[in-house]
Amino acid sequence: MKYRDLINKMTLEEKASLMSGKDFWQTQNIERLGIPSMFLADGPHGIRKQAEAADHLGLNPSIPATCFPTAATVANSWNVELGEQIGHHLGQEAAAQKVHVLLGPGINMKRDPLCGRNFEYFSEDPYLAGKMAAGYIRGIQEHGVSACVKHFAVNNQEERRMSIDTIVDERTLREMYLTAFEIAITEGKPQTVMSSYNKLNGTYTNENLHLMQDILRKEWEFDGVVVTDWGGSNDRIAGLIAGNELEMPTTAGETNAEIVQAVKSGKLDEEVLNQCVDRLLQLVFTTEKALADNGKGKGKGKTELPIEQHHSAAQVAAEESIVLLKNEGGILPLPSARKVAVIGDFAKEARYQGAGSSVVNPTKLDQTLQLLEHFGIDSIGYEPGFERYGKRNRSKLSRACALAKQADIVLLYIGLDEVTEAEGLDRPSMRLPDNQVALLAALHEVNPNIVAVLSCGAAIEMPWIHQVKGLIHGYLSGQAGAKAILRVLTGQVNPSGKLAETYPLRYEDTPAASHFPGKEVSVEYRESLFFGYRYYDKARVDVLYPFGYGLSYTSFAYSGLSVDSTGAMFTITNSGSMDGMEIAQLYVGCASDNIFRPNKELKGFKKLFLRAGESKEVYIPFDDKAFRYFNIKTNRWEVEEADYAIMVGASSMDIRLEANLHVNGSGALLPYEPAKLPSYYSGKASNVPQAEFEHLLGYPAPNATWDRTQPLGYNDTIAQCQYAKGWFARFAFHAMTFAHWFLQKIGKRSTANLIMMSVYHMPFRGIARMTGGIVNMPMLDGMLMIVNGSFFKGLRHLLRERKKLMQTASLDKEIT
C-alpha cells in the first residue's frame, strides 16, 4: 500500500469518513492530515460545476462551460483522435474550474432505441463505443483530472433504473455489455469508474463481486476508484467489500457509522477498508497535485477559459459528426442563387443537448437564423411552422406553407424537444411529434424540394422520409452545432459522419421491444447478442438506415484487399470531385456455425481524408478482440478454429471487399447444444421463449413481477405504493399520478417529468441516500411502517427518530 504510513495515523472514524461525500459534489477532507477534498462534476460533453444549489438532474444552473456535441453525436465521427481532442478540452476546462473528477464518458450500450439516455451514449456496438471512450479518457486525463467512465454496467433503461434487476447471460454480458468498458478501461486507463444504479443478475452492480472483483479488478487490473452513482448505494458494507470505495453524495455520516460498526463487529476486515482508503488517497493526491500544477508552468493554468477556441473546437467536432442521410438528385449542397424558405422552430432555437445531469450551461450558443446571412443563403423568410412541445397550431402551419410556396427550396428544421430525451425517463415512442409530421406533409404538397435538418440524440422512425429530398442529421451537436450544420448544408464542409446506431423502419422491428423496459422487478435480455445491426443483419429484417451508414458529397471506391494473420490492407480512392473523408469499417464473420454468432461484427475502422481523385492504402490490424468469443464452459475468451470472412465496408450493409482467413483456435470445448437454442442459432431473437432463454442463462429466470402480498421495503419503489397496505401510501400514489397527468395536460411536461425522474421510480432507500442527512434510515423505517399500514405507529417512530437526529446534530454542533 502506497499510503500505509498515512493510513496508520488515521482513526477508524477518519478512514470511514473518506468513504462518502462531504456534500453533494465534494469528498471529505481531513485537515489535520493534509488530505484535501475532491470536487466531482458532470459531465460527459461539458463541465457542469454547480457553484450553488446542487442536484443530479440538471435543474440548477452551473458555471458556464463549452457544450460539446453529446457522445451519440461524436460517435458518428468514428474519429478516436477527435474524441481525444474533445476530452483534452474537457479536461482543460475541468482543471480550470478546479474539478478533480469529471463524471464521464458514459458508455452504456444502446440495447433499445427508446432508452431515454441514449443521447449520452456512443453506440449499439461495443467496439466503437469502447474506442471512442478510450480517446475521451486519454484526453481528459492529459490534464491530470480523472475521467470517470460510467455507468458500470448494464444500465440500459431509465425506468426504475435505481432498482431494476438486469437478467443477462454471461456471454452476452461479456461480449456486448462489458467489452466497451473493457476497452475504455484497459486502453484509456481512467482513474475512476462509476457503478450503475441497477442490479445485475440479482445483485446491485457495486456489490456484485463477479463484476467488481473478478472482472474489473482482476481481469482488467483496474486499480483506481469506484464511485457509486448518486444515491446508488444499497448495502454500504457489501459495496465496500466488493471494492466500491466512494459513496456519493453525502449521507451526513450515517453510512460512515455503519462502516465503523462493521469493523468493530468483525463483519468488515479493517484491511479491506485500508485498501479502499489507499486507492482513494491515490486519486485525491494525484488529482490535487495536477490541479495545483495546472496553475504553474507554461501554457498551463489558464483559469480563464479559451472560450472562442473551444467554441471552434465544438464546431469542428459537430462538423465531423453530422450525418448526411439522403441527397436525392444532389439537392445538397444548397445551390446558390436559390430562394430558400427557412421553416421550423429549431432554426430559431437550436436543440443541441439532452436533459438531466449532463446539461451544460454553454458559454455561447449559435442559432441558425442569426447566421444565415454569413452563408450567402438567399432566405426569403422564416416561419416556425409548429409548436416545439407538440401542440397543433393551424395558423403556424398555414403561414409556413404560404412561405414554402414562394421558395425554390425549403429548409426545414425538425427534431425532438428537450423534454423528450431525458435522464430518468425512457421515450414513449420512436416518432417525431405529430404536429411536425403534419407540417412536413403539408409543405410537401406545396413544395417538394425539402431539405430537412434533424436534431435529436437517438434513432427515430421516419415514415415521412419520401417527403424530403435531403436529410441532414445533426444529432445533438453542441453549442456550435447550428453553424456546423450550415457549413455542411452549403458545402463548406463535406459531410463525413456515419451512423453509430441502426435506424429501424419501425419500433416493432426492434429485437428487445417486448422486453423493454423492465417494468417491475427485472428486465430480461432475451435477445442476447442480437440487438442493433447484429440482429437486423442475421434475422434479415429490413432497416431504414443501417449501422455505419452515411453519405458524402463525393464518392469512394474500395479495391485490392489483402489479408494475413495480422490484419487487412486495401486501397480507398476518392472517385468523386470533392475532397472528403471516408470511414472504412472492418467486419469479421465466422464461417462455422458451431457457436451462434452474428453474421458480422465490427472489429476495426479507420477514418481518412482524401483529396478528389486521391488514393490511399489503408491497413487495419487485427487485435485481441478480432476473433474471440466468450466461452461459458471454460469461462474464458476463446478463439474457434475456423474460416473467417474479413469484410471491408462503407457501412454494415455495404460490404465492398471480402476475403477469407483461416484462424487457428484455442481448442476449447464447444459451449452450446444448438438444438436447445434455435432462436439464437437462427438469429431470430426478438421473441425468444422463456425456456430457451433460461437454457441460455443456465438457471430459471427470477420472477419478473412484484410480489404484491409482501410489505414494501427499502428497495421497493415509491411507484409500488399503488398496492401498499397503508391507505396513506395509496392516496399519495394517486395524488402523484394525478399531478403528473394534470401537469402534462396543462403543458407542463418538464415539471411532470420531474415527478417521474426524481420520485416515482425511486426506491425508498433513495429518500435517505439523496437527502444529505435530512432523512436517515431509522426515519425511513417509520415511513415504511406508514406505507405498510401502521400509520400512527409509523408516525410516532418517524417523529421520535427525527427528534433524535436533531438532538445528535445540535450536540455535534456544540462539540465543534
Ligand code: BGC
Ligand atoms: C447520473 C450520473 C451523474 C450523477 C451526478 C446521476 O443521476 O446517473 O450520470 O453523473 O447523477 O449528477
